[in-house]
Amino acid sequence: GDSVTQTEGQVALSEEDFLTIHCNYSASGYPALFWYVQYPGEGPQFLFRASRDKEKGSSRGFEATYDKGTTSFHLRKASVQESDSAVYYCALGSNYNVLYFGSGTKLTVEP
Amino acid sequence: EAAVTQSPRNKVAVTGGKVTLSCNQTNNHNNMYWYRQDTGHGLRLIHYSYGAGSTEKGDIPDGYKASRPSQENFSLILELATPSQTSVYFCASGDGGSQDTQYFGPGTRLLVL
Numbered sequence: 001g002d003s004v005t006q007t008e009g010q011v012a013l014s015e016e017d018f019l020t021i022h023c024n025y026s027a028s029g030y031p032a033l034f035w036y037v038q039y040p041g042e043g044p045q046f047l048f049r050a051s052r053d054k055e056k057g058s059s060r061g062f063e064a065t066y067d068k069g070t071t072s073f074h075l076r077k078a079s080v081q082e083s084d085s086a087v088y089y090c091a092l093g094s095n096y097n098v099l100y101f102g103s104g105t106k107l108t109v110e111p
Numbered sequence: 112e113a114a115v116t117q118s119p120r121n122k123v124a125v126t127g128g129k130v131t132l133s134c135n136q137t138n139n140h141n142n143m144y145w146y147r148q149d150t151g152h153g154l155r156l157i158h159y160s161y162g163a164g165s166t167e168k169g170d171i172p173d174g175y176k177a178s179r180p181s182q183e184n185f186s187l188i189l190e191l192a193t194p195s196q197t198s199v200y201f202c203a204s205g206d207g208g209s210q211d212t213q214y215f216g217p218g219t220r221l222l223v224l
Contacts, residue, residue, distance in 0.1 A: 009151075034212070043115075043201050043215030044154070089153060097142050097161070097211045098169070103153040 002027040004092050006102035013080050014110050021075040021105045023064070023090035032093035033057075033066055033073040036101075039086045047088075085109045114138045115216035117202050123222045130189040132219050134202030142205040143185040144213060145169075145177060147198040154201065160185055161207075192223045 007022045025033065032051040036044040048057035053068040062077045075088060090102040115136045124130045136143065144159040156169030158177035166177040174196060176188040189196055199220050203213040 032211075041217075043203075043217050046212050046214065049212065093211055097205065097207050098144075098156060098159065099211070099213055100156075101146075101154040103151060 002031065002092055002094055002100050004090050004100055004102040006090055006105050008105045009103070010106045010108070012108045012110070015081055016079045017109075019075070019077040019080045019084075019107065021088055021090075021107070023073045023075065023102060025071050025073065025090075025092050027092055027094075030068065033064075034091040034093065034099065035062065035064060035073075035075050036089040036091060037086045038089065038104075044089060049093075080107070080109045082109045082111050115202060115204055115214055117200075117216040117219050119219060120217065121220045123224065124189075124192045125224055126193060128192050130192050130196075130221065130223075132187040132189075132200055132202075132221070134185045134187075134216060135183050136185075136202075136204040136214075136216075137183065138204050138206070138214060139182065140204035140206045140214075141182070142207050142211065142213075143179065144203040144205070145175075145185070145187045146201045146203065147171070148201060148218070149198050157187065157200075194223045197221060197223045 003026045005024045034049040035047040038044040048059040050057040050066040056065045064073045087104045089104050091099045118133045145157045146154040160179040178186045202216040205211040205213040
């Protein structure tokens with residue numbers, strides 16, 4: 001079945017470091033891919049999505065490129081800030097209006 | 112003006128008791144979803160709905176029922192709560208399609224003793 005794998009459970013960085021969170025998916029065809037962010041005490045928030053090979057999604061300085069060849073949608077940010085500390089979820093959209101979420105990556109950014 | 116609201120925000124229940132979690136959305140979205148969030152598992156889908164009167168089973172429906180009496184409201188029902196159902200529950204709404212973007216509520220923290 002459709003699934004998403006996030007390899008990093010936790011990432012610890014300092015401010016202005018470069019961020020990469022890895023996301024790989026398993027699905028047939030061209031599913032829509034999403035990134036969500038969750039701050040403490042809140043529900044997940046939509047960050048951005050992409051739905052075609054080589055399409056780049058971006059928001060708030062974060063970006064990811066849909067790569068059908070490597071079945072990946074890695075999240076990147078050039079210079080993280082303390083306010084970026086949160087849990088990040090990669091998700092995959094199915095044909096039944098259902099999202100399949102990865103297990104999440106907790107990002108901690110030290111000042 | 113939060114578009115997806117949940118009540119209660121916190122709940123303590125006893126084993127074997129009945130628990131109802133409520134969700135209301137003002138997005139006028141057709142689709143609504145219930146997830147639970149547990150450390151190491153991320154978000155797992157329990158039930159979802161395509162509109163009033165419809166409910167569908169998600170990945171982990173056992174021990175849960177759902178009810179969608181109207182476009183705006185979607186409830187999750189635990190008829191006989193168990194300690195393994197202690198978790199944080201999130202409701203979401205979405206307007207449908209394979210690129211469906213879902214919008215989440217603030218969550219309900221449930222403790223079953």
